[in-house]
Amino acid sequence: MAANVITCAFCEGSGRDPFGLLSGLSRCQVCGGIGSVTIEEPCLRCAFCEGRGVHPHQRLTCTCCGGKGMISIQQPTAECPHCQGTGAEPPDQDYLPCVLCKGAGVITVKKKVVAAKEKAKQPA
Numbered sequence: 001m002a003a004n005v006i007t008c009a010f011c012e013g014s015g016r017d018p019f020g021l022l023s024g025l026s027r028c029q030v031c032g033g034i035g036s037v038t039i040e041e042p043c044l045r046c047a048f049c050e051g052r053g054v055h056p057h058q059r060l061t062c063t064c065c066g067g068k069g070m071i072s073i074q075q076p077t078a079e080c081p082h083c084q085g086t087g088a089e090p091p092d093q094d095y096l097p098c099v100l101c102k103g104a105g106v107i108t109v110k111k112k113v114v115a116a117k118e119k120a121k122q123p124a
Ligand SMILES: [Zn+2]
Pocket: 008, 009, 010, 011, 012, 013, 014, 015, 016, 028, 029, 030, 031, 032, 033, 034, 035, 036
């Protein structure tokens, strides 16, 4: 499994807490102040926060990607049929991440041929 170093989306690489909730000099809670984070490949942009790492409706880290702005997901993927790729439940659901794709906006498509093999490999 390959790990990729990416710029921390939450602080945009500054290493500082973008909201300065504790103090203006607080370290970014996502990257610990170093400005970059690692993510396992394959990964894609978090649909819920649009890759910003910030919860769209709260001054918090995105609950889907943990503030990294990217989500690790198995390929191949297809658009999530539940949220149509937005990664979010309808607005009347209190802006929760989509229950099906968990904010990724896409879901892993299982190939029928390999599905049986993968099932055998994975613990229940
Ligand atoms: Zn950061």
